[in-house]
Amino acid sequence: MALSLQSSTNQFSSKRGIDKAFSTGRWLTVCKTLVLVVAVVVSSMSEVVGQRSPTLSLTLPVLTTPAAHRFQNPPAQLDAQAIQTLLREVEAKHKEANAKLEYYSYILKRTEHELNDKGEGKRYRVHEYRVFPRREGLQIAATLSENGKELSPVKLAKEKARANKEWQKHRKKSEARGQKSEVTKSDEGKAFPWFDTLDFTAMPPERIEDREVVILSFRPRAKRSDDTPQKNVDKFVASLKGQVWIDPVEKIILKFQAELTRDFSAGGLSGWLSKAKPGTAFTIENMRLADCRWVVKRVDSYAIGMARGPLWLPHTYRFRVVDEMSDYRPFDPNATDLFAK
Template structure:
């Protein structure tokens, strides 16, 4: 029993809270998994449609990080940090975001250079949106789970084309894996359903996901919004010191993570393919590559037609 003094009561409360959190995160639920996955896929597709249509109303930071072993076996790291802007309309197959470089390998770019880049970015957005071939963003809502897709590209020899050599494909995970052992976890104060998964024995995967039969993993679902929020995949038999979502995302071979904005939309936060720490899992991928999106800021301006006063014109 907790004695009635402030110190003992505080200590007792902390122990009870820690025990509750552990039990909450470890307990298994009686969940109708097929029904849950069907409902969550629908909600995730609806959320992705919001992502597509709302991207032009957001700006955010975008960080790329490469880690690889040098000839001496030492790990070297390179990184780039950008601010991204999206056009409201663009030519089909040429819809690209506009980048402003903020830092390179941890060293900040000067304010003067950033402002010059922003001016050029504004001009580029105007050119893209002013192109005669530019069209509003697609209104097709029958979109697959692109939020769960993330690939590592390499340039083809003697060509400007790129090919994917490793791919995280959430659609294949849903269609070709079996899910089991539902538990719950509190992530950023939000209740989350966690499902373990493993590839079915008869599953046939694509060239870019041929590593999958050697893996297992977990997927996280926001209990309130019914949206897939995280995906972590690792080599079978890998032992982890912890099983929390943050630890598994940091130590998985492949990871995908979402972040919820104040407006209630789940945007991609992290995509990662880690061949450096899993050298036997991928044929061509031996480095650790990740892209992180963060610091989302919502803005939306409405331009109303106004008659310009002659005195102002002159």
């Protein structure tokens, strides 16, 4: 996907952000499983508790130029070789374009729904943030409103001051290490392009908003001893089935929809504390701005799984998180005030 997916089910370096939204131990373990995998399948994102996650080779948002023509007569069926060629072209396009949006902030409206055993809503929370992506580590976010109520001027000023302080610390660390990425245990092992662990089938093409769109369905590829995924992110992707909508001219993923086909746990203590179950699903939608930049528009995640509660007894959890992104704008990474106009 350019899915290195910098998309956005986003993790934040914020005392008021995700840590507050998922304040109970149950929600924290839930997020460490689902947000780890969904966020990674959408971008260079991290776990809620701050551990860096490996990224896929598809990164959103992306920047492209408008195509001069449209794919007027798409083939009714793409063979396996043509599908792989298209996916590699899409991956390369997203990699190339993503760097041009490195210093773009955006507004994130996050709605968190806690569900009962029947999937019915028990309660929900809504927060709005101004998010500043970082090349490494957690994204920095300043809370703007909570449950539809804007922060008071005093609280908002504190949030902005905290975000600026976090960004300056990030700058100094980046300069000290010469922008070299840290090597972590999660980065070890054989790397897999995200699509190499899946089998794809071409579906009848569709026309979406005056665009001819290629639709590919996918499912887990039969395991082979020589290419068994080792990383958590690869294992997760290898467990998905779903569909991807691609603009074959601009090489852009317009929509990515996937569902977990088998139990997934991250391994280690996190995996023991919680696991995602089949039925866990997410949808990523992208949009083109007026200046022809392509960005993430919406990420809708639904999770069902097992988490350990009091006395380490397992219980089933269900929740839904909807992220809506808007107001993308460039910011000066060298500025002392990220919010200065």
